[in-house]
Amino acid sequence: MKYITRFAPSPTGHLHLGHVYSASLAMQAARDTGGLFLLRMEDIDAGRCRPEFELGIYEDLSWLGFKWEEPVRRQSEHMEDYEALISRLNDRDLIYPCFCTRKEIKAEIVRSNAAPHGPEGLVYPGICRGLSDRERQRNFALGKPYALRLNMVKATADIDLATLRFQEQDKGYIQCNPLPFGDIVLARKETPTSYHLSVTFDDAIQGVNHIVRGQDLFPSTHIHRLLQALLGLPTPSYFHHGLISDGKGRRLSKRDKDATIKSLREYGYQPEEVLKMVKYG
Numbered sequence: 001m002k003y004i005t006r007f008a009p010s011p012t013g014h015l016h017l018g019h020v021y022s023a024s025l026a027m028q029a030a031r032d033t034g035g036l037f038l039l040r041m042e043d044i045d046a047g048r049c050r051p052e053f054e055l056g057i058y059e060d061l062s063w064l065g066f067k068w069e070e071p072v073r074r075q076s077e078h079m080e081d082y083e084a085l086i087s088r089l090n091d092r093d094l095i096y097p098c099f100c101t102r103k104e105i106k107a108e109i110v111r112s113n114a115a116p117h118g119p120e121g122l123v124y125p126g127i128c129r130g131l132s133d134r135e136r137q138r139n140f141a142l143g144k145p146y147a148l149r150l151n152m153v154k155a156t157a158d159i160d161l162a163t164l165r166f167q168e169q170d171k172g173y174i175q176c177n178p179l180p181f182g183d184i185v186l187a188r189k190e191t192p193t194s195y196h197l198s199v200t201f202d203d204a205i206q207g208v209n210h211i212v213r214g215q216d217l218f219p220s221t222h223i224h225r226l227l228q229a230l231l232g233l234p235t236p237s238y239f240h241h242g243l244i245s246d247g248k249g250r251r252l253s254k255r256d257k258d259a260t261i262k263s264l265r266e267y268g269y270q271p272e273e274v275l276k277m278v279k280y281g
């Protein structure tokens with residue numbers, strides 16, 4: 001099978017060695033199978049994404065010798081697509097507006113003396129799930145900020161959960177269980193999408209059939225598999241690779257300035273040397 005893979009960074013900081021590791025594995029998988037390697041800018045977060053980071057990504061990847069298909073898909077240019085997906089879910093009554101502040105959610109968790117933990121942290125306690133139409137309209141009229149949440153129980157009710165699986169490289173089929181995530185946020189008042197919604201849709205619309213990304217995103221795949229089922233999208237195969245750590249065994253992050261490709265270039269490293277640093281993970 002010819003793999004169509006992608007590297008999908010968010011231009012919220014400079015690329016570091018962990019990104020290069022991920023991009024190299026994806027590119028290699030495409031190359032080995034005579035497939036395609038795509039690049040996508042996951043730039044939905046207008047507050048945190050910056051043009052200089054996006055430019056830096058192109059520069060770093062070119063310097064390292066990566067070649068990708070053009071044009072690059074930039075998520076910020078496709079907000080209407082995501083809005084249409086939200087409308088489809090809304091027409092099926094699978095999402096609802098949540099007007100809670102973080103403080104209110106925390107207070108409710110303390111009050112109910114239950115702090116259900118899902119794979120991605122505290123589970124939303126459902127405060128706004130049962131709001132009447134009138135209450136919702138009143139909150140909209142007041143101009144309150146809101147998030148659009150997936151009603152998880154309703155969304156999974158008509159799905160045979162046993163069929164929700166995906167193929168993980170070297171591990172076979174993984175059974176998904178999105179229920180413990182609770183009512184996840186799929187969009188917000190100011191941004192008609194979320195990471196989960198846009199990544200799932202974009203992989204499908206770009207024909208990506210093999211997703212290579214870090215192990216940290218493994219839990220998210222349970223949600224993506226559910227969204228694929230809800231939206232009638234194909235399920236790619238996955239490879240969630242191990243994460244690169246710094247010399248002290250800590251996971252590299254955007255805060256590790258020394259491990260950015262920009263600083264390695266400035267220190268005088270050559271592209272081959274940088275690629276060698278990630279060769280064995």
Ligand code: GLU
Nearest residue numbers: 008009010042199213217
């Ligand atoms: N945009 C995500 C990130 O930079 C990666 C998304 C993905 O590979 O699914 O962490």
